[in-house]
Amino acid sequence: MNNTKKIDIDLSLTDRELEIVIELLTGKIAKKNIKKKTTTPDTPYPAVEEWAYKNSEIESINIPTEVTTIGKCAFACDTLKEIRVSENNPDYLSVDGVLLKKCETMIYSGKHVLIAYPPAREGNEYTVPDSIAELYGGAFTWCNDLERITIPKDVSYINESAIYGCNKLYSIDVAEDNPCYTSVDGVLYDKAMTTLLAYPSGRENKVYEIPDGVRRIGEGAIACCDHLKKLIVPETVVSIGEWVFQDTMLRVHCDKDNIARKHNGENPTKSTMRIVREFRKKYGNNNKKEIQNNEDQE
Numbered sequence: 001m002n003n004t005k006k007i008d009i010d011l012s013l014t015d016r017e018l019e020i021v022i023e024l025l026t027g028k029i030a031k032k033n034i035k036k037k038t039t040t041p042d043t044p045y046p047a048v049e050e051w052a053y054k055n056s057e058i059e060s061i062n063i064p065t066e067v068t069t070i071g072k073c074a075f076a077c078d079t080l081k082e083i084r085v086s087e088n089n090p091d092y093l094s095v096d097g098v099l100l101k102k103c104e105t106m107i108y109s110g111k112h113v114l115i116a117y118p119p120a121r122e123g124n125e126y127t128v129p130d131s132i133a134e135l136y137g138g139a140f141t142w143c144n145d146l147e148r149i150t151i152p153k154d155v156s157y158i159n160e161s162a163i164y165g166c167n168k169l170y171s172i173d174v175a176e177d178n179p180c181y182t183s184v185d186g187v188l189y190d191k192a193m194t195t196l197l198a199y200p201s202g203r204e205n206k207v208y209e210i211p212d213g214v215r216r217i218g219e220g221a222i223a224c225c226d227h228l229k230k231l232i233v234p235e236t237v238v239s240i241g242e243w244v245f246q247d248t249m250l251r252v253h254c255d256k257d258n259i260a261r262k263h264n265g266e267n268p269t270k271s272t273m274r275i276v277r278e279f280r281k282k283y284g285n286n287n288k289k290e291i292q293n294n295e296d297q298e
Contacts, residue, residue: 046066046067046068047067047070048067048069048071049071050071050074050138051071051072052071052074052075053075053076053077054073054076054077055077056079057077057079058077058079058080059079059080059081059082059120060080060082060083060084061080061082061083061084062086063083063084063085063089063092063094063099064089065090067089067092068090068091069091070099070115070116072136072138072161073137073138073141074116074138075099075116076119076138076141078119078120078142078144079119079120080118080121081097081118081121081122082094082097082118082121083097083098083116083118084097085099092115093112095129097118097121098118098121099116099118100112100114100115100131100132103133111131111133111154112129112131112133113132113133113134113135113136114128114134114135114139115139116136116138116139116141117139117140117143117146118143119141119142119143119144120144120145121143122145123145123146124145124146124147124148125146125147125148125149126148126149127149128149128150128152128155129152130154132154133155133156134156134157134158135151135155135157135158135159135162135163136159136162137160137161137162138159138162139163140162140163140166140169141164141165141166142164142165143166144166144167144168145168146168146169147169147171147202148169148170148171148172149163149169149171149172149173150173150174150175151174151175151188153175153178153179154178155178155181156179156180157180158180158181158188158197160195160197160218160219160220160241161218161219161220162197162198163188163197163198163200164198164220164223164224165201165220165223165247166200166201166202166224167224167226168201168202169202170186170200170202170204171183171200171203172186172187172198172200173186174188181197184211186200186203187199187200187208193211194213194214194215194216195214195215195216195218196210196221197218197221198221199221199222199225199228201223201225201226202227203225203228204227205227205228206228206230207229207230207231207232208228208230208231208232209231209234210231210232210233210237211234212234213234213236214234214236214237215237215239216237216239216241217233217239217244218241218244219241219242219243219244220241220243220244220246221241221244222244222248222250223243223246223248224247224248225248225250226249228248228250229249229250230250230251230253231250231251231252232253232254233252233253233254235254235255237254
């Protein structure tokens with residue numbers, strides 16, 4: 001029985017791009033990056049795993065027809081300018097170099113999921129297209145030229161790690177009529193203001209006080225914030241995601257029994273955290289000016 005399958009390859013690709021396509025199809029990329037489904041062993045269906053191209057030096061990549069699964073942060077390399085997809089790929093497409101996933105479910109009919117924004121794509125502002133219903137995990141990772149992201153009204157689901165490590169990003173704006181999410185001074189929250197999803201890494205504020213009522217700090221929400229030196233966590237916070245304080249030099253102020261204290265013990269990161277007991281007795285609930293003055297004196 002002949003299991004050979006004919007595959008058309010775009011010969012206009014550069015030599016390096018052609019190498020990547022061939023590697024994807026033949027499985028010659030390191031095993032940690034590629035795996036095959038076992039349902040039809042005589043036909044290759046590669047899956048690009050999480051962080052597959054981390055720290056690579058490619059500027060563009062072509063996704064062939066056979067790729068049917070792409071993991072979070074798969075194309076997190078800061079040189080990548082464009083992601084292209086074969087017109088025959090049934091699952092993915094590219095719009096202006098941005099990777100999207102097609103959705104045919106009843107909920108998302110006619111909509112798409114934004115999978116990956118190329119970190120080195122030109123432009124310092126990006127408005128998520130109206131056709132997008134969801135931001136995938138790692139959709140905006142290490143996008144170091146982006147300063148502002150605008151989220152339209154129809155985005156109904158944002159993965160907690162969708163926006164991560166964009167060191168010039170100072171504002172995440174959300175359409176006022178979006179029923180699921182909101183922005184407060186450029187910081188992304190769910191509409192109910194119970195989950196902090198993303199604090200823009202490029203904000204120059206030294207101090208940030210999470211509003212009372214917030215119950216969760218999402219995965220990676222405060223990560224890579226070089227300018228932020230002091231984070232005030234209210235007693236309402238009862239849940240903290242993974243690597244929330246990664247690559248920061250924060251002092252986290254909270255009540256002595258706050259979850260932030262436990263999180264630091266069980267999930268050590270590169271951050272420096274100092275728990276100040278009963279900080280409210282010193283600063284009060286709303287006296288942000290006094291907090292800023294004390295920070296400047298230190």
